[in-house]
Each structure stands twice: as structure tokens, then as C-alpha cells.
Amino acid sequence: MKHAILMHEPNDDVGVAVRDLKAGEEVSAVTLEGQPVGTVKLVNDVPLGHKVAMRDIPAGKDVLKYNRVIGVATQAAPRGSHVHTHNLKTKRWK
Numbered sequence: 001m002k003h004a005i006l007m008h009e010p011n012d013d014v015g016v017a018v019r020d021l022k023a024g025e026e027v028s029a030v031t032l033e034g035q036p037v038g039t040v041k042l043v044n045d046v047p048l049g050h051k052v053a054m055r056d057i058p059a060g061k062d063v064l065k066y067n068r069v070i071g072v073a074t075q076a077a078p079r080g081s082h083v084h085t086h087n088l089k090t091k092r093w094k
Contacts, residue, residue: 003036005029005052009067010037014051014083021046029054043081051083063088 004027005015015029021042029037029052037054046052051065057077062069071090077083 003028003030005037005040005054007031007037007054008065010035011064012067013053013055013057013061013064014070015054017046017048017050017052020048021052040080043078046082051088053077053079053081053083055079057083062091 004017004019004021006018007015007029008031010031021027023042023044026039026041028039031037040052040054042052056079057063057073059073059076061073063071063073063083069091071088073087074089075087077087
């Protein structure tokens with residue numbers, strides 16, 4: 001299975017789709033260095049360049065990408081779901 005999700009760090013909550021992903025697909029993720037991180041089954045379609053939840057993210061949780069907090073989940077995002085402005089709010093300008 002060729003990877004379809006790129007992660008900056010293995011413990012990040014989200015990875016980035018490297019192609020358009022379809023709900024129901026099971027895809028693999030790797031780090032920037034090519035280290036396998038695992039597989040995830042997509043809950044939603046996820047467009048190229050958008051984030052995918054690599055684990056269940058409860059509402060109110062700080063979300064990690066680059067091993068840093070990039071925002072807070074405004075609603076729950078189950079593993080394999082699309083993470084974007086509809087369920088993630090930046091903390092950059094707080």
C-alpha cells in the first residue's frame with residue numbers, strides 16, 4: 001500500500017493528505033523521513049493538502065501538528081476524519 005498521508009512527527013494528531021482521499025479507503029501514513037506511522041480508514045473524503053485525524057480528537061482538545069499545538073478542536077473529530085476549519089480553530093491570534 002503506497003502512503004497517502006504525510007506526518008511531520010509520529011505523535012502528531014493530524015497528518016496531511018498527499019492526494020485526494022475517499023471515504024472508506026484505508027491508507028498508510030509516513031513521516032517526512034519515510035518512517036511508517038500506520039494506517040487509517042477514512043471517515044470522510046479529504047482533499048489534497050487537508051488534514052486527517054490520526055487518532056480520535058475530542059472537542060476542546062489542543063491539536064498537534066509539527067509536534068506543536070496548531071489549534072483547538074471545536075467539535076470531535078474521529079480517527080480518519082477530515083480536520084479543517086469546520087472542526088478546528090487556530091490559537092495563533094488568541
